[in-house]
Amino acid sequence: MANNGKGQNIRYGPDMKVLIIGAGVAGLTLAGLLERRGFTPRVVERAPAFGKVGYVIVIWPSGSRVLKGLGAYEKLLEEGCQFTNYYISNYKGEVIKTYTIDPVAEKYGPIISIYRPELIDTLIDAVNPEFINMNMTVDKIDQGPDTAEVHFSDGSTEQYDLVIGCDGVRSKTREQIFGHIPLTYSGMSGWGFWIDPDLSKPDGIVEYWGKGKFIGVWPTKGRLSVFTSVKMEEKTVDPVDTRIDRIKECFKEFGGVVPDMLDQLNDPNEIYYDTYNDMQIDSWSKGRVVLVGDSAHAILPNAGAGVSMAMESAAVIAEELCRADSKYVEHALKQYESRRRPRVKKVQNQSRMMGKLVYSNSSILSTARDYFLKVYSNDLVYKYWDSMLKDPI
Numbered sequence: 263m264a265n266n267g268k269g270q271n272i273r274y275g276p277d278m279k280v281l282i283i284g285a286g287v288a289g290l291t292l293a294g295l296l297e298r299r300g301f302t303p304r305v306v307e308r309a310p311a312f313g314k315v316g317y318v319i320v321i322w323p324s325g326s327r328v329l330k331g332l333g334a335y336e337k338l339l340e341e342g343c344q345f346t347n348y349y350i351s352n353y354k355g356e357v358i359k360t361y362t363i364d365p366v367a368e369k370y371g372p373i374i375s376i377y378r379p380e381l382i383d384t385l386i387d388a389v390n391p392e393f394i395n396m397n398m399t400v401d402k403i404d405q406g407p408d409t410a411e412v413h414f415s416d417g418s419t420e421q422y423d424l425v426i427g428c429d430g431v432r433s434k435t436r437e438q439i440f441g442h443i444p445l446t447y448s449g450m451s452g453w454g455f456w457i458d459p460d461l462s463k464p465d466g467i468v469e470y471w472g473k474g475k476f477i478g479v480w481p482t483k484g485r486l487s488v489f490t491s492v493k494m495e496e497k498t499v500d501p502v503d504t505r506i507d508r509i510k511e512c513f514k515e516f517g518g519v520v521p522d523m524l525d526q527l528n529d530p531n532e533i534y535y536d537t538y539n540d541m542q543i544d545s546w547s548k549g550r551v552v553l554v555g556d557s558a559h560a561i562l563p564n565a566g567a568g569v570s571m572a573m574e575s576a577a578v579i580a581e582e583l584c585r586a587d588s589k590y591v592e593h594a595l596k597q598y599e600s601r602r603r604p605r606v607k608k609v610q611n612q613s614r615m616m617g618k619l620v621y622s623n624s625s626i627l628s629t630a631r632d633y634f635l636k637v638y639s640n641d642l643v644y645k646y647w648d649s650m651l652k653d654p655i
């Protein structure tokens with residue numbers, strides 16, 4: 263700590279006291295990157311332990327680049343799976359489009375699928391375990407001109423130069439600082455579950471596009487995950503005891519390997535259900551509190567971009583913080599936001615557009631969509647990936 267001659271104590275760069283709320287993708291990535299720059303951030307995570315529940319995550323090359331900076335890329339390659347092909351079928355199971363990801367991988371690096379708990383383990387390995395406090399959350403944040411006073415769930419209180427909310431799409435940090443910001447419901451909800459890895463193609467993602475319904479079969483190392491989306495009212499309830507019947511009813515007209523997949527469902531508690539939302543908020547920081555990852559910019563899952571966007575945002579704020587000090591931290595937060603906003607907005611818009619295309623509820627539109635897909639050239643697919651991956655982050 264240094265005195266600036268005006269009686270103010272300033273902590274420069276890594277001496278700043280930083281609290282990260284949430285040890286998910288954004289929180290762990292950021293903690294690891296800050297540690298590599300000499301910071302000693304504290305991370306608090308509400309869950310008592312890192313569980314083994316999750317779905318398959320697809321990581322864009324832009325996310326993998328962040329893991330390279332974290333020294334975690336080799337482990338990602340070991341635990342993940344590089345897929346090369348993309349098969350899009352109609353609801354009957356007839357393949358209407360196949361393309362290879364190879365030209366994208368050649369230019370930017372592989373697209374990697376990984377079981378979410380394995381990704382979390384990979385990130386944990388890159389963070390000093392002493393920084394992480396499980397089973398702990400924040401009850402209240404009081405902001406003063408120079409510090410934020412944080413009241414923890416164990417009754418303790420501490421002063422921080424900066425508090426970073428990485429606590430996901432339903433962020434309590436966001437609620438505490440900005441009040442209630444509603445999520446935007448996409449009109450789609452869905453189930454996720456695991457199936458026998460022999461059931462589908464091991465070399466790529468297989469998607470079934472129906473009318474207002476979608477099934478994606480995503481392979482990763484030794485596992486096959488199914489991700490479904492169905493047009494539903496926002497408040498639709500999904501009682502666990504009748505869940506399997508509802509899924510079977512919903513996809514009863516689907517062909518290909520879908521009937522075999524549905525036959526495998528036997529434990530409804532092993533099937534998760536979620537509503538698909540994104541979220542936009544006018545500012546990502548207020549005073550000494552800032553949001554990173556889904557808490558700032560939740561993205562619909564259909565673009566497979568949420569994790570990569572969370573990691574990119576973590577990388578950018580880490581860079582800005584190592585050029586900051588405790589007096590001018592608010593300026594660093596604005597720099598972070600202005601660097602990230604245009605890209606995040608573009609990806610959010612893209613995922614909304616894809617949602618409309620894939621989940622079209624009208625027979626005419628979905629038939630036109632399937633026809634268009636057939637004639638859609640692979641060059642257009644690569645142009646899409648180029649536009650998603652060429653931006654600086």
Ligand SMILES: Cc1cc2nc3c(=O)[nH]c(=O)nc-3n(C[C@H](O)[C@H](O)[C@H](O)COP(=O)(O)OP(=O)(O)OC[C@H]3O[C@@H](n4cnc5c(N)ncnc54)[C@H](O)[C@@H]3O)c2cc1C
Pocket residue numbers: 283284285286287288289306307308309317318319320321398399400428429430431433434435454489536554555556557561563565566567568569570571572
């Ligand atoms: C079904 C589904 C499939 C998806 N597939 C993909 C995909 O293929 N590719 C992709 O890129 N993205 C995918 N996503 C999106 C992706 O999971 C998120 O965008 C990403 O996890 C965001 O990271 P995050 O760190 O911001 O939030 P999270 O990973 O959700 O982490 C938040 C952490 O904060 C903790 N926490 C919450 N509240 C508190 C609190 N009050 N105090 C302390 N800790 C707290 C949570 O326990 C959690 O550990 C998918 C999402 C869903 C729902």
